[in-house]
Amino acid sequence: MDFGQFLSYIGSGTVLTVGVTLIALPAGLLIGTLLALLYVYGGKVAARIMNLYSTVFRGIPPVVLLFILFFAVSKGINLSAFWAGSLSLGVVSSAYQMEIVRGAVLSVSGDQLMAARAVGLSRMQAIRNVVLPQAVRLAIPPWSNEAAIVIKDSSLVYALGVPEILRRAQLIGASSRQYLLAYLSAAVIYFLLVSLTTRLLNHLEHKLSIPSNP
Amino acid sequence: MKKYLLLAVALVLVGAILVGCASEPTSVLDKIQKAGKVSVGTSADYPPYEYLDDAGNKTGFDIELMAEIARRMGVELEWVDMPFDSLVAAVAGGKLDMSISCFNYDEERDKIVDFSEAYYTTEDAFVVSSAFAGTITAPEDAANYKVGVQSGTVQDGWLTDNLVATGLLPEANLSRYERVDQAALDLANGRIEVLMGDYVPIQALVAQNPDLRVVYNGVLSTGPINIVLPDGDTALKAEVDRIIKELQAEGFIDQLAVKYFSE
Numbered sequence: 082m083d084f085g086q087f088l089s090y091i092g093s094g095t096v097l098t099v100g101v102t103l104i105a106l107p108a109g110l111l112i113g114t115l116l117a118l119l120y121v122y123g124g125k126v127a128a129r130i131m132n133l134y135s136t137v138f139r140g141i142p143p144v145v146l147l148f149i150l151f152f153a154v155s156k157g158i159n160l161s162a163f164w165a166g167s168l169s170l171g172v173v174s175s176a177y178q179m180e181i182v183r184g185a186v187l188s189v190s191g192d193q194l195m196a197a198r199a200v201g202l203s204r205m206q207a208i209r210n211v212v213l214p215q216a217v218r219l220a221i222p223p224w225s226n227e228a229a230i231v232i233k234d235s236s237l238v239y240a241l242g243v244p245e246i247l248r249r250a251q252l253i254g255a256s257s258r259q260y261l262l263a264y265l266s267a268a269v270i271y272f273l274l275v276s277l278t279t280r281l282l283n284h285l286e287h288k289l290s291i292p293s294n295p
Numbered sequence: 296m297k298k299y300l301l302l303a304v305a306l307v308l309v310g311a312i313l314v315g316c317a318s319e320p321t322s323v324l325d326k327i328q329k330a331g332k333v334s335v336g337t338s339a340d341y342p343p344y345e346y347l348d349d350a351g352n353k354t355g356f357d358i359e360l361m362a363e364i365a366r367r368m369g370v371e372l373e374w375v376d377m378p379f380d381s382l383v384a385a386v387a388g389g390k391l392d393m394s395i396s397c398f399n400y401d402e403e404r405d406k407i408v409d410f411s412e413a414y415y416t417t418e419d420a421f422v423v424s425s426a427f428a429g430t431i432t433a434p435e436d437a438a439n440y441k442v443g444v445q446s447g448t449v450q451d452g453w454l455t456d457n458l459v460a461t462g463l464l465p466e467a468n469l470s471r472y473e474r475v476d477q478a479a480l481d482l483a484n485g486r487i488e489v490l491m492g493d494y495v496p497i498q499a500l501v502a503q504n505p506d507l508r509v510v511y512n513g514v515l516s517t518g519p520i521n522i523v524l525p526d527g528d529t530a531l532k533a534e535v536d537r538i539i540k541e542l543q544a545e546g547f548i549d550q551l552a553v554k555y556f557s558e
Contacts, residue, residue, distance in 0.1 A: 090351060148381075152388035162390075242336070242377030242385075251474075252376070255340035256347040258476060258503055 087266040090253050095270060097245040101167045101235040106228055108171030113178030120179065121186050122208065131179065138176035144237045146173060151241050166238030174231050181227060185220035186212060218289050225282035229275045236271075246270055322530035323392050332371035335361055336386065336394040338379040340474065343499050343555040344397040356555040357395045360414065361522075363547065367538045383408055386523050393535070394523040397493065399449045399516070408526050412536045413519030414548060418494035419450055420512040422501060424482050431489065431510045438463035443478040443487035446471035450491045453516035475500070482507065 120131035138146075151165040160168075189212045197207035239248035246267050254263030327333045337357060339345045345355040353374055365372035375391055382394040387407040397417075400410050421431055431437055438458045444451045451471060458464035472478040475492050479500055482490045492500075494512045501507045522539075524532050542548050 148384070152381075152384045152390065240378055240381055242375055242381065244376060248376070248378075251340050251378075252347050253351075255342060255474070255476065256349075260476060260480065 087262050091246055091249045091266045092270055094244055094246040094249040097243055098235050101238055102232050104167035105170035105174055106231045109174030109178045112175035114182050116179045117182035120183050135176045135179055138173055143170055143173045143234055144240055162241035162243050166241050166243055170234055177227055181220050181223045185216040188219050189215045221286040225279055228278050232275050323525050323528050324531040324534055327370055327392055332373050333365050334373045334392045336375045336377050336382045336391040337396045339376050356551050359551055361395045364538050397520050398523050400521055409524040409532055411522040411524055412539050413521050414539045416519045418512050419515040420494040420497040420509050422490045422497050422507050422509050425506050434515055437489050440488040441468045443470045443490045445475045449516040
């Protein structure tokens with residue numbers, strides 16, 4: 082077998098890798114943003130709970146959470162390996178994304194919120210229309226880092242038997258005994274995925290950047 | 296990574312016990328017959344027991360055996376590929392009806408799953424590269440060298456209990472690999488001097504690497520291999536055992552062994 086055949090066999094797992102990422106990353110963003118807002122604006126009790134959430138889920142290796150959700154929790158509910166894996170990664174990522182969004186929100190000067198209130202905006206309006214649009218721009222660079230991490234972490238769902246890039250590399254490596262070639266092919270595909278994503282996000286960062294606020 | 300997996304399995308055990316108390320005692324056999332299909336797990340990266348052929352289809356000793364078992368149960372066979380470490384937890388957690396992946400009986404595993412009758416018996420082997428100048432006449436002689444083994448296998452258990460725990464082999468001289476073939480690479484590179492593994496796949500490895508040779512083989516740890524079944528499911532176990540005995544009596548399993556193990 083040559084490199085081309087390896088690439089095409091392993092590459093057909095890309096659909097699953099991208100699928101897992103496209104569930105985990107937006108799920109993490111949605112949960113992470115909501116929790117970050119609660120963290121910053123929700124008062125002391127909410128902040129303490131969010132802090133706990135962040136500590137717990139950043140403290141558990143993703144693969145452990147994956148096993149818990151797939152083998153223990155979903156014994157009653159019939160959650161497929163793909164969904165159990167994607168959602169676990171989403172939860173783990175949400176803790177990191179919460180910290181990213183929180184940092185970005187806090188970087189927007191508190192005076193702006195006061196000024197917005199002074200011209201008659203409600204608290205919700207001010208957060209939505211003044212703070213968040215600026216925070217989003219600030220969050221893009223660290224977020225593109227998180228996106229790269231989630232793409233690579235998606236390889237962990239192999240432990241549940243989802244035939245994504247890494248698992249396919251293992252299988253074809255074992256049958257052909259050409260491990261170096263198999264893992265090299267996987268590395269090439271992951272590299273392409275991550276660098277493409279990073280480029281896209283860099284582009285977005287430039288497009289959205291505020292001229293007066295470099 | 297391995298530590299995390301262990302931790303995960305421990306957590307799964309706790310979960311399985313909690314959920315197990317509440318579940319009603321219906322046999323998985325009923326479920327299989329009602330659905331008309333059996334969902335079987337394997338880790339298709341262990342030739343010649345289970346691996347992919349050039350077309351990417353599962354093949355091997357276990358694969359063909361399981362296909363015949365499913366045929367005789369009168370149900371369709373649905374394969375689920377999973378890494379070896381996940382298979383027992385998946386059967387214990389009810390994600391799979393059974394698993395076949397060159398499993399040996401193991402007391403720890405027996406606490407959360409059941410084992411079928413043995414369908415075949417294999418041996419262990421020590422393999423070295425052509426550069427090896429030492430001698431291994433008894434299995435304990437391996438303790439004088441740098442040894443490699445696939446982590447979590449019965450061979451790992453044998454080395455740990457018989458060579459490391461007895462002080463013969465310093466822990467630092469035992470390298471545990473996630474996969475046998477990674478260990479074979481290190482053997483060829485000289486990072487380890489002796490590799491212990493299952494005799495049948497070792498023979499296949501040696502056949503593909505003329506640089507490697509077997510210096511010792513015998514029944515140390517491996518012995519019989521069994522199918523992993525849900526815990527306490529006597530009806531399913533009776534059915535699987537019945538078919539295994541039938542296939543052994545007909546010589547079907549011996550024919551498979553010749554087909555896959557005499558490359």
